[in-house]
Amino acid sequence: MNAPTSAEGGPIESTPVGDVTARVAGREIPEATVARLPVYLRALHAMLEHGTVTCSSEELAVAAGVNSAKLRKDLSYLGSYGTRGVGYDVDYLRYQIAREIGVTQDWAVIIVGIGNLGHALANYSGFRTRGFRVVALLDADPALHGRQVAGLPVRPFDDLETVVRDSGVAIGVIATPALAAQDVADRMVAAGVTSILNFAPSVLSVPAGVDVRKVDLSIELQILAYHEQRKGPQPADDAASRLAGEAS
Amino acid sequence: MNAPTSAEGGPIESTPVGDVTARVAGREIPEATVARLPVYLRALHAMLEHGTVTCSSEELAVAAGVNSAKLRKDLSYLGSYGTRGVGYDVDYLRYQIAREIGVTQDWAVIIVGIGNLGHALANYSGFRTRGFRVVALLDADPALHGRQVAGLPVRPFDDLETVVRDSGVAIGVIATPALAAQDVADRMVAAGVTSILNFAPSVLSVPAGVDVRKVDLSIELQILAYHEQRKGPQPADDAASRLAGEAS
DNA sequence: CTCATTTTGTTCTCACGTTCACAAACTCCT
């Protein structure tokens, strides 16, 4: 009754995109590549701090944990920023990737739900250093209002619309319990948020044009459990059975 | 110098798997399907709590946020647990998926790195209710040792081997800073851990046979930023420019 | 200047994942 419209509650998949193809034509970057660009970016950052000026696709591929052919193909979607026979200029490539992703300027981010996880997210330094700036922490619980977390005061959830308008927030992070997530998402969308990172274990339905990405801790563990179970039946509770594999 | 051997530090991809194909033959579940099974499981759980006894593939698909054809194909890899013309028995299907994933019994999990994130993970109730039991919290910082977090004492990192042996831990969670992550992973692997969930922003290299899954908060945000940037050039900092997209 | 060497950018092929469409199978109504 409350949810906007639209099906297509893409959990990890992206939104349909649609007309973007028509606009730029030939500058479409595959989703799989987009997901790897931040990894390359981080590797390049590390190289810069290490003083490395130039690197080959092979070196960067190793640092990013991917195949070098895949790396080159990924980079080719951005343009030709390397020099044959030489490699890539680390700083130049770093800038080009950052520009393509859009993290050359800061993005304003709000976090809704300042529980344990929200706390951790607010304090996560990786945001600040990667082009994101947390501009507001919101929570529905009055007991939290005014308390300082990571240098910011926790504000009432009803400040949402004001914050979005004043700061031009486009990205919202949901760290609430599952039951509240859809309502929070609806309010965010209504306020003008067009990208949502959802940590709550629930499927969000949002209108087309709004991107939702989901991070689910227990799902990750369950995927690991599946593979673990296949390796060898070791129920984890009886410690002894683990030895059966190697030793004897 | 410290890292074990093996390349293939699969970030999200799974391990090579290898001989498993030969062992069971015909019971291989595609990785993409494995990643969705926990979502179905959660939806079924919700239905059970709601008192729903039977559901169609369409209903479950909507609840899980996927296409119904995809859902049916996914379930078909497990076997034929539905009834044509009727649908699926919610509780029966829930059990079958849980069994396939391997969460009918509890898995012991350890968390290394009890900072803000480790704190949040230790308190995350989703673990306990989904077949995972946090058996130990480890941290290298002596200042934390002995402090109670989520009902468990923080123990020295050097207790790792003891804990793994005593509890038969197969799954380790890394919530340390990036620099420590590889060392922690190495110690975990040496101690017998064969599945790792890595929250640190670094590429881990582990031997074949060890699964690593990575959760990277800033990467998720960067992917959102990319799509956000494509929607319309709205730099987020200057709030006014947000209007420029449509008008004029 | 020419040639060998290095490393990128790209093409081609194969495998995987998604979606459609439909036959098989079950229920319910007459």
Place this chain on the structure above:
DNA sequence: AGGAGTTTGTGAACGTGAGAACAAAATGAG
């Protein structure tokens, strides 16, 4: 009992992604 109506399970078409292999371009030696 028979037929209409549902809903599953699956075969086939289609699109996307991964990896191998190679041509193009740059450097450096002679």
